[in-house]
Amino acid sequence: MSGSQRLQFDARGQKTPKACINCRRQKMKCVMEENNICRRCRRSGLPCLFVPRANAATLPDGMMGWPEDDFKGDVLRRLRIIEDKVGISATSEPPVTSPVNQSEELLPQFNGLGALWDAVVVLERTAPDSLPSAIWRKSTVKDLWLSFHNRMPGLHFMPRKQTFSAPQPLLVASILFCSSIRGPRDVTELAPHYLEVVCHAIAQLSIPGSEIGKVPGDSEEWAFQTVLGLVLAGLLTEAILRETGIWISIAYRLILENCPTHIDETSREWRKLFSGLQIIDLEHASLHLSCPIIPIECPLLGLQTSNRDQLYRLSRMMHTGLTHFTGRGLPTIWSCFTGDVPSLLTSNFTAVDAAVIRDWARQLDEWLVEFSQSADGSEKDLVFRQYVLHRLVVLSIYHPARGCNLWSNSTTLQEQHELLLSARATLKLHSHDDSIWSNWDQVMITWAALIVIQGAEGSAGEPDDICNIQIHLEKLKQTMGLQPRLGDRLVARIETSLANVHTPGSHDTSENVGIMGPVDQSWQIFDQASLQSMLYSDWIA
Template structure:
């Protein structure tokens, strides 16, 4: 008997010339990825791994040759398949860059397993009815980073996130009427998937960071010549509107925590200038409101960093211009004027107090001038007039009136915070007068109570400003100027932050840690005679120095000490 025949006898049945099972496995497997990279012989031990991978503790992955039979012992576990798919895709990118051809044994991308992500979904009626959605998802998938796992592209997952976005997402304060899209563009879909996964149930928490990577990559692709995401289709207006709206949503969820938000704003503005139609009628998209949305994000971003706004207050396009009596225009104009005056001065910012990058206390006598005081007083006067005018609008819906109150309270705190970081964020600084302490603490307490009356708070800027207010209230408690419900209101805000399903590490984590750390340092309880120390009685302001009381002292009265719903009913 020849050596070849003896081999068949030892390893299988050779009576009919059939190769033994072990020989078929060796031929099909040939060599695992790790052995192939090192150009070493692959010695299989058992059915799970080769000797080298077992000793090294590495996953032993075999790539069959193009003409090989089905891989023996194929793993059906979804996580294992996803992992192997991810490794194969990364390997293909590396080998493509090295010029290694497909003929060398690497499967083409079309033949790589997709982890069963869409098994049986192609023929399903519920998925086929969303045909345009899959076109956008395909563009995102083809251009996504190789580090993004393939299971996030399951049609069932995308469909659930797409539908839940329209169910859970509150209306935007600059665009009250919800927008619907039957054929979303890639960047808008990426933004919606990220937004919905961060605001969805806890089971979506693990995939939110992957959709964030897809979103950032899609925005970056707008700046890459010839990219599929940046390719403008025939309907240029619809593509541009959806793309800008996607950037706006991304900005609302990432301002402050993502430094590149300012770059995104600039891209959105350029797209508006290039693609907004010259003539806008009732059939056109709401370009004017979208432009306001870009302005608002720009101003919010600038207020946190005390930087110069990028978007001009007056649009160069006639179609985007609006009445000077418009609510958002009036608010944006006073913000733009005030922030522009204080930018470029090297002043400490609100956001620097969260990052721990505050500089030494500024010498107020040298840094601030009477002109600065005049700008702040004029800013405050305009904001008070804005509140009076738009909170008494009998035609406003409950949602619109709530948005007016929220914007007033938040922007009032921005104005009063211009000097606060410069004083080392110390409410009881020697350079702060009792009247200034009174006014800042009163506004901070009103801001902290927003959660009690408004359940539509979700954007980054709102959460940051309420946390900023909570830090000021904590200092008030420590200084003996607390109120009975201060700690309870702080706890409510903390609980709201903890319920936010954000990718880890997230903005909410930073805010929670900062606020809990500040709250833990409070050792002075609310004094027994807090009624005398607090500023609950607004009439006591008449006995105080009024030289620095820049806001109307009664502007918060109805919101602070009466239920907002009662106030809204009185307007009807």
């Protein structure tokens, strides 16, 4: 038999010459060359595939255009897709190893992370087949996993680093997603795919009998990691994904069902995790003026905290204030970014509304005074950041209903002055705080930038306003790799507003008093002392 012809065994075990599929179709002679490729396929640039006959008894080594393991893996993958479509796939099906991981399987640098790879296999098996295989490459996964704490600033509700020797799939998916967003450009491009993995993993929690939703023997550890994964994903999807509210509900249910009755030093930090869930719930509610999901007081005694706790106090006042304005069809902060803001006032605010706003502001001022005195260093900066951002939320209740117009006829000079001052202080956060990263922080600072731009349009600007806006723009452009692209939307909104700033005297502070008129500082929603603290002189050394 000529060496230029490829051989195949038939059902009787006899050798027969075999042409590749391309030569067979054209009924041409198949002449083999080096690298197991025939001359015709090499010249035409086609894959040289030798498909076995239906009566072939075996698949001898070297008889196929691709390795036998790859061929079998491809057949099993196609079979799994068909079974999933008709609903007959078995949960006991052995995992199909990705060709990308096969070459890395025996490398020593991937040893010692066995539990991580187990979770990745589950994620890969439940994720859509349309995702690129590069996201499962072990070198990429390992880098994202190990560099998570270096790339992500600490969580203010859980500042101590959490380590997991046996990570659960949903937590792994969230960490890969979060770490990829803040990684180098080649990794950032994978973030949208990891987001899709996260979304499918969360969906699995609602499917009976799913691998990710299956509770192992240690239900407490599984639930803690799953809720933490939901919180991490929510911090980077609120505003752009309306489903974030559903995720919060799932996380709350998991806490109620799996949190241990007695919490001690050996338990996971359930109280802090619950506080973090409350925070993301209130942030989501403040952007959409929706009713908070998580109650002020947890029904579980083990998760109730002291009235002197900083995050508890902040959550309590925000929950009370937001609940009052929920369900009235008021325009929201996020509606100003989607173009759904009405041009005229859509709701009449009552004296009760004004009283709620003033009481809300009073509590926030008292919170600032109380917790700034006992804080120091980075903790003091964190208190200040939370105060500035939440203060802007309070002052923004009326603003969207007035068409997001700082110079609306229904806005008094005092309200203009206080809103502009608060927005300017919020905009400066990026210049003094490098730990800002969540979606809510970015949206609120962009919201502040739009108000400051309106001030500049009305010749009520300050010399460094445009500079601070440019700093914020640069920060946003560093995080524009996510789909749906929140950064793109925020940047476009700011640049469109900046194009309207044509007033030559918009940066001259000497004109501000004459244009806005003498402001009665005694009439302010917030206390005068808190306004002075926003000048940063008491906060930044």
